[in-house]
């Protein structure tokens with residue numbers, strides 16, 4: 350099958366056994382990726398997700414395998430070869446949340462951080478397409494990932510707002526929450542970016558955030574991060 354072949358080729362191109370990783374053997378990583386992406390049973394996919402979490406994002410710590418896994422998972426989403434996209438998003442979001450690394454040399458660690466994030470960001474167009482086409486009640490990790498991107502890519506606010514207007518019931522509640530989280534994240538970069546959970550320190554002006562956020566009526570925003578606390 351073409352999708353199996355595509356995944357096998359991507360996995361073969363990485364020297365897994367030479368890479369440092371958290372808790373599971375490097376050689377085990379490709380097998381877990383196959384289970385995560387192609388596993389026929391939901392339970393096996395969930396176990397693979399947990400195991401990959403330990404390998405690439407354990408407690409917010411990146412390993413040398415993280416950028417490789419991120420790049421391959423984004424590619425599986427793009428090629429649409431995942432049995433279920435949610436556990437794939439779960440692992441990607443966990444990598445995106447990492448702010449520390451397992452290697453001793455900080456220059457290498459910073460490279461892992463930058464490479465992992467740019468590997469994920471390369472899937473941006475796919476994430477937005479998924480936001481507008483999937484039943485979002487089944488994809489909480491996609492919404493969390495988009496909240497993470499909200500400061501760096503302010504246009505996510507308009508995309509989330511579009512879904513708030515388009516949906517109803519449970520989906521509307523979830524997307525409204527995600528929109529509030531995304532807006533809060535962007536606003537954090539107007540007051541104290543160094544304290545932001547995303548780990549990327551850059552300033553935004555309040556005007557640019559207000560311009561990017563369509564009217565916020567009905568969206569309760571409770572700042573999670575307050576300067577000085």
Ligand SMILES: [Zn+2]
Nearest residue numbers: 500545546547
């Ligand atoms: Zn941030």
